Amino acid sequence: MSTPATTGSDDGSLGTGPAGALRAVTLAAPDDFEGWRSAARALAIADIPPDRVAWQVAGEEQDLFAQAADAAPPTATARSRALTVPQQFIDLARSAVCHRNPERFALLYTALWRIQRDPGIAHDRANPLMKQIDELAKSVRRDSHKMRAFVRFREIEDDDDDGQERFVAWFEPEHHIVRSNAQFFVDRFANMRWSILTPELSIHWDGSTLSEGPGAAKADAPPDDAIEDVWKSYYKSIFNPARVKIGAMTKEMPRKYWQNMPETALIPGLIAGAQARESGMIATARQVRLAPGSNRAAAWAALRDEALRCTRCPLHACATQTVFGEGPVDAQLVFVGEQPGDQEDLAGHPFVGPAGQLFDRALAEAGIDCATTYVTNAVKHFKFVARGKRRIHQSPTVGEIDACRWWLDEERALIAPHVTVALGASAARALFARPMPVGESRGRPHALPDGSAAWITVHPSYLLRLPDDERAAAYAEFVDDLAMVAAQIG
């Protein structure tokens, strides 16, 4: 390493030659920040323009450089003065110097040179040059952080017989970060003996002194460690197969680091099996709740209790109460209406008003026993406008239907009916989460995402609103629809 920076202008590491000539600066190591700093200081004080300096690292010199440089000393006397740069720039440079980009020393010197003429540049990340340097520093800091995260020590058999454990890691950093990162590992593992081997440099800690060695090869590090199996068990078990976000993983743990992390060998298998594990869990849960002795009835009661306090949409504010579905929780057939009406809102039960009475009559005519069916609504609060003493029904909006769908989905997931019948467009919208024209859709089954069948027909209140001469035919058609559904249930 070079000596620490001084304030002097006549640093010995600079070549000698006339002003305007190309000067070669040779730094002791690829991460030699202090060497760069003292050379750059001398050059800047001597007012040597950036394009007259060639930077190289000892051991990496190129012949062309050596020939081109005419080894002239900076004529420091001309404009000798104090050189000041903000601490912020020093910190930035300290990081950026570790980048593997061969232009880093020149870029930093160019920035230093320009800052002398325009001090604002030092604070200006929007400046193209500063942006470029900032990117270098950012990349170095990230690599440093990843080294702290992804180094994996393996325990080795001890040659000495002092009984102390010794650990060795093999790591391949992107930049020249090993030396600057050493202190982190010393602080953390002060009372442990360890080595970190990398292709360029090795560092060793014996419990009191940090020493450096030459670069190493992967084969120099131990091939395994008994604890790695336990660690892999942990990695496998802490993974939740019901949430796969591969992009989020690779963003923070890029593949270039995987080769030296034992746990990453499990990733393909975990991803491949995840979807089957999740759908397996859902299928089992579905079976369990249908099995005798399940807590389905209690679950339904708990769901209704929570629904009684629902505030998912603004309708709860004006309605009297939530009108939840009713019927056996093991019903094969579920009917979904639009929303409670005036009488349902007061009674707290669905389908008790005039439309409900008409519906009961139609069910009976179609041969469906209403005691075996579950009836509920797409929207569970009454929506109305007040006209004097009367409350006039208003159709729910798509937003209100969407807000309330959560309850319908939970009801249907618990009951798991073979057939669900949507009465009217609002119910159809709730079941399919998209508009379904009733006229075109009625009279035949439609598949729902859970595999069960849905039928769509009109709402009984629609029949009540029809003129007398049309009602009989429409009612007959409604009963026909219900009879087809009855045939499905058998």
Next chain:
Amino acid sequence: MARLDVQQKLEILADAAKYDASCASSGSTKRTSKGGKGIGSTTGAGICHAYTPDGRCISLLKILLTNSCVFDCHYCINRKSSNVRRARFTASEVVDLTLAFYKRNYIEGLFLSSGIIQSSNYTMEQLVEVARQLREVHDFRGYIHLKTIPDADPDLVHQAGLYADRVSINVELPTTSGLARLAPEKSAERIDGAMAKMKSDIIDTKDARKKYRHAPRFAPGGQSTQMIVGADSANDSDIIVRARGLYHDHALKRVYYSAFSPIPDASSVLPLKRPPLMREHRLYQSDWLMRYYGFEAGEIVSATDPVTGMLPLDIDPKLAWALGHRDVFPVDINRAPKAMLLRIPGLGVRAVSGIIASRKWRSLRLADVARLTVSIAKIRPFIVTPDWRPTLLTDRADLRGLVEPKAEQFELFAA
């Protein structure tokens, strides 16, 4: 039942712990192992040592001491009525595992929780004993996060805070009606009371340290909590308002949002399918807006759908807020106060600090802003620079179409 070895126990007790999203190892004091007998350090910033394919990081060894539990919370894989295989670690097994993993640089420390066995106090004692052994016997200076039990003796909970960097109690469900349905034996009031007590303990010890340098530290990383999203009927505005209350009332360091996910041997009370993971992501974004961008909870609520109370899934909440408040845009990059710059969609905290540092020296043009950000195209409709003005752009009805991301597959395995 055959005796389980440590590795088998680990499989069961890590599996049992994975539904807790928190894994942070940040926010504590700076420590090193120099001058001590053991290992461990904390730098203040956390380190994630690995990532699993669920996109979550592994920073801590996150396990339960035991997955046996006297409670029967429906959302929990470890509830009493679950058929899951049970296991229990001894304190020294957890200590040995923590140290073995730490020495190999797999982890930043330990996150220990437990099912309730025998009594709340007994369970809390067992948790504290693990932390005590790590700190006092092994001089472990890494990170420790302990889950505390709301009903345990305050003295025991206090001891936990003396050993731990962070403590947490999960509120579990965003609404009390959801808690009543899914965790009938838990009480929202007791959870709230325990968090309030923890807050006052943290404040008291901070005050004591101002007067006496050697006063003991108490949970220097503060307390956090978790809410399960999508298991009860709470909509996004309910959750945002609840989170704001938690930050405000209990001075929490973090609120975690965990999209409910299917578990083996689920109770019928639990929904079958999980909500979209994007919903969880949008809630984290809204959390960031409150903590780092100066947004009030009510402002984010104004970005939710007025009827459903849900945040849009296709655009982020900051963009949603901006589209609803076009009158405050465009913002002059060179003149606007910092608080306003932070409200520009697509502009992050780091970019804003870059703008503020640069504009002290010169006027920034569009290309300058582009160099400070990831995508100038997203930002352009909302800003003014000397060479750029979005003519009438904020009045265009199709603005959303210009700035929203192209349709993409949000999730690999959408349920």
